[in-house]
Amino acid sequence: MADWSTTLDSLDGLSEEEKGKARFILSTQPEKHARLIVSGPPGVAAATIKTMLRRDEEARAVAAAVTSRVANTSGGEPIDPTTAYLRACLSPPFPGTTLLGRDVEVLRRCLRCPIRPGLPLPLEAARRLQASHPWLRDTLAPCDTQAETAPSSLSWHLQSVLMEDVTGPVVGCSSKMYAAFTSHRLLERTWWLLAKHTKVVWLTMDRNVVDPTEATVGQLRPDFLCWVNGALLLKGEEKATDAGLKDAVAELQDKMSRAWVDGTVQQRQGGADDVPSPCMLAYAAAGSKLQFIALVPEQATTAGGGVRAEPISQVLDTRQFEDRLTAVIAAFNIWRLLVGYAAMDAPAPALPVGQTLKFDGSKVTMLPGLPGFVRKVIPNFKDSHEEYTTFQVLHDLYGAISKPLHRSAVVQAVDGTPRMQADGSYLVHLTPPGVPCVEPPGSEDELRGVVACVLRGLAALHAEGFVHRDVRWRNIIYLPAEGRWLLIDLEHAGRVDCDCRRPPFPLQHWSDRILEGDGTYSPASDLRMVAEQLMASQEDGDGRAGALLVRRPPFTLSAAGQDLRRQLLQADSSSREQLAAALLAHPWLQSPAGAGAAGGAGGSAGSPS
Numbered sequence: 001m002a003d004w005s006t007t008l009d010s011l012d013g014l015s016e017e018e019k020g021k022a023r024f025i026l027s028t029q030p031e032k033h034a035r036l037i038v039s040g041p042p043g044v045a046a047a048t049i050k051t052m053l054r055r056d057e058e059a060r061a062v063a064a065a066v067t068s069r070v071a072n073t074s075g076g077e078p079i080d081p082t083t084a085y086l087r088a089c090l091s092p093p094f095p096g097t098t099l100l101g102r103d104v105e106v107l108r109r110c111l112r113c114p115i116r117p118g119l120p121l122p123l124e125a126a127r128r129l130q131a132s133h134p135w136l137r138d139t140l141a142p143c144d145t146q147a148e149t150a151p152s153s154l155s156w157h158l159q160s161v162l163m164e165d166v167t168g169p170v171v172g173c174s175s176k177m178y179a180a181f182t183s184h185r186l187l188e189r190t191w192w193l194l195a196k197h198t199k200v201v202w203l204t205m206d207r208n209v210v211d212p213t214e215a216t217v218g219q220l221r222p223d224f225l226c227w228v229n230g231a232l233l234l235k236g237e238e239k240a241t242d243a244g245l246k247d248a249v250a251e252l253q254d255k256m257s258r259a260w261v262d263g264t265v266q267q268r269q270g271g272a273d274d275v276p277s278p279c280m281l282a283y284a285a286a287g288s289k290l291q292f293i294a295l296v297p298e299q300a301t302t303a304g305g306g307v308r309a310e311p312i313s314q315v316l317d318t319r320q321f322e323d324r325l326t327a328v329i330a331a332f333n334i335w336r337l338l339v340g341y342a343a344m345d346a347p348a349p350a351l352p353v354g355q356t357l358k359f360d361g362s363k364v365t366m367l368p369g370l371p372g373f374v375r376k377v378i379p380n381f382k383d384s385h386e387e388y389t390t391f392q393v394l395h396d397l398y399g400a401i402s403k404p405l406h407r408s409a410v411v412q413a414v415d416g417t418p419r420m421q422a423d424g425s426y427l428v429h430l431t432p433p434g435v436p437c438v439e440p441p442g443s444e445d446e447l448r449g450v451v452a453c454v455l456r457g458l459a460a461l462h463a464e465g466f467v468h469r470d471v472r473w474r475n476i477i478y479l480p481a482e483g484r485w486l487l488i489d490l491e492h493a494g495r496v497d498c499d500c501r502r503p504p505f506p507l508q509h510w511s512d513r514i515l516e517g518d519g520t521y522s523p524a525s526d527l528r529m530v531a532e533q534l535m536a537s538q539e540d541g542d543g544r545a546g547a548l549l550v551r552r553p554p555f556t557l558s559a560a561g562q563d564l565r566r567q568l569l570q571a572d573s574s575s576r577e578q579l580a581a582a583l584l585a586h587p588w589l590q591s592p593a594g595a596g597a598a599g600g601a602g603g604s605a606g607s608p609s
């Protein structure tokens with residue numbers, strides 16, 4: 001390492017303090033760049049050094065001021081310097097409406113937007129880069145990582161991803177895993193860091209997992225997924241070699257290319273075209289190549305339609321420092337786009353597309369398709385669920401209700417399911433997807449429509465010799481585009497008059513009047529569940545088993561509604577009549593909401609779809 005003391009001593013106009021600082025900075029630079037700084041006439045060299053020192057002090061002052069300013073707004077509580085610095089770097093977020101537009105050029109400009117007050121790097125790394133790339137003086141902020149107010153976590157992360165070329169050699173490292181490792185370090189870890197220090201609650205990130213028992217999910221899910229309040233707004237696809245970039249872009253366009261599955265978002269004004277569908281951001285990584293893509297819906301709303309893939313960056317080479325820097329700046333700005341969208345009162349899908357959720361021992365994944373479908377898996381079916389119902393019963397049930405007469409009345413199984421998997425899990429693909437009902441509606445008219453649709457579903461089951469056994473709000477979905485409700489979750493169903501006297505029965509939500517006197521579960525038992533669970537009276541708190549688990553409507557039923565509830569509770573199990581189908585003719589169900597839902601039943605279970 002060169003000693004610049006003699007050279008600096010020969011320059012007039014520099015104080016001893018300035019010479020000491022300059023000596024340190026020059027020692028951190030590549031020698032050829034340092035010689036350029038001190039070359040030339042002594043007066044010019046001294047002026048250049050003073051400018052270098054001033055810029056170094058300005059960068060330090062900006063970083064310290066940003067950290068101090070944000071810390072002073074934290075109510076006096078200690079704040080992590082990286083958290084403070086990121087609040088400044090990420091402010092303000094881009095408008096939430098940016099992703100709702102179709103202006104690809106706006107998205108390109110967003111991704112190129114400079115990060116202010118600069119990306120912090122440890123002092124030596126920042127000085128080396130600024131010496132070799134003078135244009136970086138406004139992009140990087142030298143950071144003394146030993147200072148208490150320094151955003152050290154961010155600085156070390158940026159040094160790691162910017163200074164190290166982690167791509168494999170051209171020959172011998174053509175695994176998809178290596179491409180994923182590169183994009184993970186550049187992008188995913190950056191988003192992890194931002195999420196950790198900004199403590200957001202609206203973000204979920206996941207990666208596709210290679211699992212032979214989940215082959216369908218793997219084929220339909222991209223490699224990387226990121227949801228904002230349940231909407232899939234960011235994803236990535238990775239390929240092994242540079243030649244695979246076009247394939248990665250094509251798969252981005254094909255796999256889960258809309259923010260949600262049609263029919264899983266509740267409209268705010270009641271029409272299918274009222275829900276705007278946002279653009280999705282994406283990256284394609286192939287070997288050392290990386291490109292950012294916008295997936296723009298061909299139609300503005302959830303009514304359907306495809307997407308077009310528009311590049312919003314050049315093809316970047318992650319072996320090159322300048323391109324890695326471009327990718328990191330884009331990652332910061334993508335975060336600002338997501339923050340802006342999260343701050344909006346934007347629609348949220350009931351089930352996030354591609355995300356696997358767990359309900360009562362089942363794993364449920366919303367997957368796209370024509371139509372979209374829900375993939376439901378019950379692991380270890382024999383030990384965990386067969387005591388409630390057998391696979392044979394479920395196989396026969398789904399086959400029976402697939403008749404055209406019943407298809408619009410109750411949820412349907414598709415793709416040759418249900419079936420048992422090699423690992424002992426139970427699998428069924430269910431359609432159509434919808435919005436789960438988690439509580440009673442706010443009006444009697446809406447309740448009337450729900451009850452009519454549920455009775456249609458029960459009529460279909462009863463006509464084929466099956467009972468539902470778990471009629472409650474969480475097992476009903478709303479289909480926004482059709483304005484109707486649908487009975488779902490048949491995995492606790494059984495055959496008519498099944499014996500339920502022994503464990504695991506009674507189910508948690510059964511009251512002591514659900515079963516018949518001989519301990520069997522009849523079609524009338526389903527009707528009593530409708531009355532208790534969906535039409536519960538404010539006075540129905542008589543201490544019966546399950547009474548405390550009922551969600552009551554926030555209104556009092558009209559006289560006609562109370563009459564239907566009474567008939568449901570008093571349903572005669574000895575009657576040979578199809579009780580659910582007969583009750584669809586009740587006067588309470590004949591006003592517009594109920595008649596529309598009951599219509600098409602034609603006095604039986606349902607109409608062809």
